[in-house]
Amino acid sequence: MKLPSHDAAARTPGDGGHRVHLPHFPAGPLRQVGRRLLLALLVLVLTVAIVYVDRAGYHDNADDQVDFLDSVYYSTVTLSTTGYGDIVPYSDSARLSNILLVTPLRVLFLIILVGTTLEVLAERTREQYRLNRWRSALRDHTVVVGFGTKGRSAVETLCATGLPKNRVVVVDPNHKVIEAANAEGFAGVVGDATRSDVLLRAEAQRARQFVIATQRDDTAVLVTLTARQLNRGANIVAAVREEENAPLLRQSGADAVITSASAAGRLLGMSVQSPTAGAVIEDLIQQGTGLDLVERTVVKAEVGKSVRDTEDLVVSVLRGHRLLAYDDPDASPLQAADRLITIVRAPMVQE
Secondary structure: OOOOOHHHHOOOOOOOOOOEEOOOOOOOHHHHHHHHHHHHHHHHHHHHHHHHHOHHHEEEOOOOOOOHHHHHHHHHHHHOOOOOOOEEEOOHHHHHHHHHHHHHHHHHHHHHHOHHHHHHHHHHHHHHHHHHHHHHHOOOOEEEEOOOHHHHHHHHHHHHOOOOHHHEEEEEOOHHHHHHHHHOOOEEEEOOOOOHHHHHHOOHHHOOEEEEOOOOHHHHHHHHHHHHHHOOOOEEEEEEOOHHHHHHHHHHOOOEEEEHHHHHHHHHHHHHHOHHHHHHHHHHHOOOOOEEEEEEEOOHHHOOOOHHHOOOEEEEEEEOOEEEEOOOHHHOOOOOOOEEEEEEEOOOOOO
16 A cells, blocks of 8 residues: 655645656746847848838839838838738839748748747747657666755765766656756656656656655655666665664665664764764765765776775775675785775866
8 A cells, every 4th residue: 555655745736747847047038028029120120121122113102102111111011911002012023022022021020929829839849859859868867856955965966976967857746846956957857756657757767876865764665666666777775764764765675775864963973072083074975075985996907906005095895795894804805896985085176
C-alpha cells in the first residue's frame, strides 16, 4: 500500500501538472510590445516609400495629385485593409508593385497586429521542439529529488566537481521551487517523485545517479523504491533525518544513505572540541575551496607502490567492494583496479 506523501500535498492544481520545465529567460512584456510596434512602423515606412516612388501611377479622386501625405494615407488604409477607394493605382507599374510588394507587406502587417496569438503558438512550438531535443540528448544525467537546502547544496557540490548544469534534472512538487531551479539553469519537473510517471518525465530510466533529498523519510523511501524500479543500474544516494530509517533506505535500493541530523550533530560536537578541526572538515566537504576530498583511479605509475608513495594524501583505498584504510596492510601494494580516496588542493578558479 502506498504511504501518503507530505511532498505530494504541497502540489496545487495550478502548478503546471507534471510538465518538464526547461531553463528559459523570456524578454519583458514592454520589450516585446516595443519590438512589435517597431516592426509595424518599419512595414509602414517601407510601404510609404514604395507608393511615393511610384506616386505618378496613382490617382486621387480629390485633386488627381498624390503627394507624400497621400502616400502615407494610402499606405495606412491599405495595410489596415480599410480601403476607402479614394486613392487607387491605375498604371501597370503601380498595380504590379501592389501585387508583388504591398500585398505581402499588408499580410506581414496583419501578422504583427495579431502577433500575440501567433507568438503563443510559436512559443509552444519552440518549447515543444526544445523539449523533444532535450529528451533525445539526455543521457547519464543526475536526477535531484527535492531542491531544498540539502538538494541545493548537493547540486552545488556536483557542479563544483565539473557536472554541467544541463545534466541535472530537479524534481520537486512545488512549482516555485522549480522556477527557482530554472532561474539557476537547471531543468525541472513539477510533481510527486513517488509516482513513476513523474520520474519518467525526468528520464529517470536513463539517469546515471539519483540524489534524494526530500523533507520526510517516508517520502525518501517511496522515491527510492520507485527510482530503483525504473533504473536498476543507477547510483542512488538518499538523505534521511533519523538514523533508524537508514537501513530501510538501503533495503529500498539506496547505494548510500546520509543521515543529515547525525552528520550535523557530529560536526557540531567536533567543532565544540576543536573549532579548527570542524572548519577543516567543512572545507573538505565543500568542493572547489581549499582542500577537496576526491575519488580517482590508480594511475599506471602508482601500480605496485605503497599508499605512502603516492603524490596525493590517500585516505582510503577502494578495492572491489572493500574499503581499506590508508594504514591497512592489505592496502599496499596498489593494484590497477583500485580507486583512491584522496585529499587534494582545490583547483584555482580563474576570474
